[in-house]
Amino acid sequence: MVGMRDVAKKAGVSVSTVSLVVNASGYVSDEMRSKVERAMRELDYIPNELARNLYRGRTGMIGVIVPTLRHPFFATLVSALQGRLAKHELQTLLCSTADADTGEAEYVSRLRRHMMDGIIMAAHTDHPADYWTSIGRPVVAFDRALGDTIATVRSDHEQGGRLVAEQLVKSGARHVVMVGGPRSQFDDRGEGATTFPTVRYFQTLGERLDAAGIRHEYVACGPVTDVEGYARAVHLLFDRLSESRSGGSARDSGVGDAGIPPVDAIVGSDVVAACAVKEAFAHGLNVPRDVQIIGYDGTCLVDCAGLTLTVIKQDFDTIAERLAARIVDAVNEPEGRESKDGEDSKAGKESNNAAAVDIVPVSLRTGDTTRPVA
Structure with missing residues (x-):
């Protein structure tokens, strides 16, 4: 195995000079550096990364x-x-x-x-x-x-909330359901203190919908690790929507009091949005005529949900x-x-x-x- 001593001998320099070049530390003249690099190429020398990291006090x-x-x-x-x-x-x-x-x-x-x-x-x-x-x-x-x-x-989640709100207001939404994690994520421990990222876009969206006079509610699922929990929550939501549309009482359906417009828009992560498209098909609802669906993230799911999702894309x-x-x-x-x-x-x-x-x-x-x- 070729080592630093071999490179030093080939280049006609000291081992310490080779070390300075390999570890990019200390001053080495351009002429000396060229000699060392040429010798390394000719000998096919591969630096020992472990040794380099120990020299630098790093692990990589x-x-x-x-x-x-x-x-x-x-x-x-x-x-x-x-x-x-x-x-x-x-x-x-x-x-x-x-x-x-x-x-x-x-x-x-x-x-x-x-x-x-x-x-x-x-x-x-x-x-x-x-x-x-x-x-x-x-x-x-x-x-x-x-x-x-x-x-x-x-990500600029406030911007995300504004973009979703603008889309829903302009498209004539009347009753929006936001699907997300546990309500505990909205615990206010001081501005910016939360460790739940989606709080900002839900809060901004809610404020914009309030300003436009559009009804909205929040459906809580399990934590982000419980992917199946999101699917269950969306399934139950569509069961309630289907019941209310088929003549069941609004109170029994869990959607709201009589006279409240039916839910016609759902907003959540890409997982939520993909599940919502599936449930809409299963319940005989037309997307987007009966219910609009907006995803939030921009992962591969946006093109694999049966329909191309409208989505907030994180970069x-x-x-x-x-x-x-x-x-x-x-x-x-x-x-x-x-x-x-x-x-x-x-x-x-x-x-x-x-x-x-x-x-x-x-x-x-x-x-x-x-x-x-x-």
Whole structure:
């Protein structure tokens, strides 16, 4: 096996010079660097990554914590993020808190013991902010607030709520049902404190619908890890809708009091929207004439639901780019100084005390599940 000594002999330089070139540390003249790189190519020398990382005090590993990979949103996010981290020569160590016996605490322990270089936290946590800020190691949050000094990357969910509301108002919706996680996610622990990302778009949508005089209600499902729970909730919702349309009393149907317009629009994640299309077909309802359906995420499900969904698309590529940039910055600058964003970044940024918050715009793609608007 070719080693540094062989490269040094071939190039006519010292082993320490080869080490400086391989580890990109210290000054080496252009002439010396060219000699070393030429010798490395001729000898087909492959640097020992483990040795390089030990030299740098790094592992080359980034822990990515998500609630589950069974949900298409997190599968799509991890796929994009793994590719971005690889461009920074970083490997992804994945923790799915619902799909494995070890949860976030094990990964935090590894981070504290310098077995990883940093953590990207993309799962709900019950730990208070001082737990995360006391770790003293690089942590970046996705779509949740973990502490005043921890950088966050999130989608512009307020924009998402406005886009959904605009679509529904213009298309003549009269009664909207929002389907999401447990009501506990709306627990107000201070502005921006929630670790549930969808709160912002539900709240913004509700405010806009109120302003337009459109009735709306919220149907709670289980946590994001309970994918089947969303299907069950949508099934029960359509059973009630079908009963009310077929002459059952509104009170018995659970839709509302007599005289209230029937539900004619459903908003939820791509999983919810796909299930809603299936249930509408099963109950003999026409989409979008009888009921409009809007998804939120923009995963592969939007084109696999039987109809092309109208959907709020989160920009997974930009989210992954910003998360990778933030964790690399945190690893390289442990004091937490903010990195300078490139001029071509698509993400907006706001101040959250000492922490940076990158806000990534979303977009509305209209499909076959909403009525045309003027």
